[in-house]
Amino acid sequence: MATNDQQPMQIRDDPEQGNEGPTENFHELHSMFRTSVEFMDRLLVQISARVPTTSSAAHAFSQSDEILQKDGEILDLKTELVSAGKKIEDGSSKIRELEAQLHTLQDANKKLKASEGKLRKVILGSKEVYQTLDSxxxxxxxxxxxxxxxxxxxxxxxxxxxxxxxxxxxxxxxxxxxxxxxxxxxxxxxxxxxxxxxxxxxxxxxxxxxxxxxxxxxxxxxxxxxxxxxxxxxxxxxxxxxxxxxxxxxxxxxxxxxxxxxxxxxxxxxxxxxxxxxxxxxxxxxxxxxxxxxxxxxxxxxxxxxxxxxxxxxxxxSKDDYWCDVYSRGTRVELDDVDIHAVEHGSEPSALVAYTLFGALSKHAKHRGEEPVVLEKARVVVQGIIT
Structure with missing residues (x-):
């Protein structure tokens, strides 16, 4: 620094050289003081140029805190990412384990269905139980x-x-x-x-x-x-x-x-x-x-x-419903729904049954959603219309 180049101020009191008087000493001291002040001013200017202002420093410190905060968040995210990766790996292993169990159960279910089919054939005798023909x-x-x-x-x-x-x-x-x-x-x-x-x-x-x-x-x-x-x-x-x-x-x-x-x-x-x-x-x-x-x-x-x-x-x-119907005397029927074999007491048939010689055969395949049908009409004798 410049201070290292300055010589220390000395007050001389040498009889051989003599005293120059108080005025001369004052001017000398004043000159030295001015030099020191100027040096200090230059030094302060240099320091001011190198050191940021208070607001700039505060901003720098704020950015530093924000950077530290972001670094912490990044570290936390990395930790969560590692944890999530571990969970995904564990989940994948669990999925593979469950898929293996599912395949095992599906194979067992197929075997059970096959055994059930064989047992059903033994119990029911044959598939014809479900396939009774109308004919x-x-x-x-x-x-x-x-x-x-x-x-x-x-x-x-x-x-x-x-x-x-x-x-x-x-x-x-x-x-x-x-x-x-x-x-x-x-x-x-x-x-x-x-x-x-x-x-x-x-x-x-x-x-x-x-x-x-x-x-x-x-x-x-x-x-x-x-x-x-x-x-x-x-x-x-x-x-x-x-x-x-x-x-x-x-x-x-x-x-x-x-x-x-x-x-x-x-x-x-x-x-x-x-x-x-x-x-x-x-x-x-x-x-x-x-x-x-x-x-x-x-x-x-x-x-x-x-x-x-x-x-x-x-x-x-049969899995289909089959049944027979007979009509008692006096039952009213639709003439197209019966097979008339004779007319009792008259030539013109009425809609009233006199005798059911043989009943009707009907079928309802309810399990297939079909409507009831008459396979064979009833054979009847109807009462005649007496004029």
Whole structure:
């Protein structure tokens, strides 16, 4: 610095040189002071040029704080980024683990479905359970009608028996067949026999929710098959009343019937229905009939009952709903919806049923969303319009 070049101020008091006096000393001191002041001014100027102002320094310090803050935020973001990357890596590992579990479960599910399909085939026997053809149903329905006609046209019936006009028939002819037979003429008796056979088949077979165990309705009351048949019917009625879905109820019925189908009733045993029919028809038979004729009638009735049970079992083993309808006397029908075989008491047919010779066969594929259809019209005798 310049101060290092300056010589220290000395006040001389040398006798040999002598004193120059107070004035000279003052001027010398004043000159030295001015020199020092100028030097200090120059030094301050230099310092001012190098050192920022207070506002500039404050701004610099503010920027420094902001930079430090941003550096901290960047460091935090880097830390979060590392943490997120770790989470993504962990998540990817978890996803791969879950995907492996999913593939394992899918493979297990495929195996279970395959096992279920095999088990279903074993239980249900075959896919035909769900694919009953309408043509098969109509054909068996026609065989039942033929079997009924064989019984109704048997020569053992005494259609020419005397008529007792004093006998008043009851409202329900099926409740007292003998009384109704007595007051009918020959033509009406033929109609009545067919109607009674159709009615009995409908009530005791075609409208029964059978499972096939009691299909022979054996007369031996101690036979367990009838007991199990009755309990299965009660269980189905209970499930239906409990609002079990149609699909679940149908699957249960089909699986149960596939099992009961493997239980065979002893062959050659008379059914209680055929015994009931033969006993009820006895008043309409000719007197003094040979035993062979009676046995022939019993066989025809038994065959009719067996065909009816086969038809009913075919209905029950289908996923589609099949049913039969019979019309009581006086029921109003659309003439185009029935097959009119005769007109009672008149030439012009009315819309009122006199006799149902054979019921109608209908189908409803509810599970496929189809509308009910009539496969076979009912064969009826309608009342005539008396003018």
């Amino acid at each position: 098969d149903m109509v054909q068996l329905f026609g065989l039942l009608y033929q079997a009924l006609q064989v019984v109704a046209h048997s020569r053992i019936f005494n259609y020419n028996a005397p008529t007792d006009s004093s006998v008043i028939p009851t409202e329900s002819e099926s409740a007292n067949f003998s009384r109704a037979w007595t007051c009918k003429n020959k033509t009406a008796r033929r109609f009545m026999v067919q109607e009674q056979l159709s009615y009995w088949i409908h009530v005791h077979v075609l409208s029964v929710d059978t499972f096939g165990l009691g299909q022979m309705l054996m007369t031996n009351s101690r036979c367990p098959l009838n007991y199990y048949e009755s309990k299965l019917q009660d269980l189905e009625a209970f499930l239906r009343n409990e609002a079990v879905s149609d699909e679940a109820l149908t699957d249960w019925r089909l699986a149960t019937m596939a099992c009961t189908q493997q239980v065979q009733a002893p062959p050659g045993v008379e059914t209680s229905l055929s015994n009931f029919i033969c006993a009820t028809l006895k008043p309409a038979l000719k007197t003094g009939c040979a035993d062979g004729q009676v046995q022939s009638l019993r066989k025809d009735v038994a065959r009719m009952c067996r065909v009816a049970y086969e038809l009913r079992l075919l209905m029950r083993r």
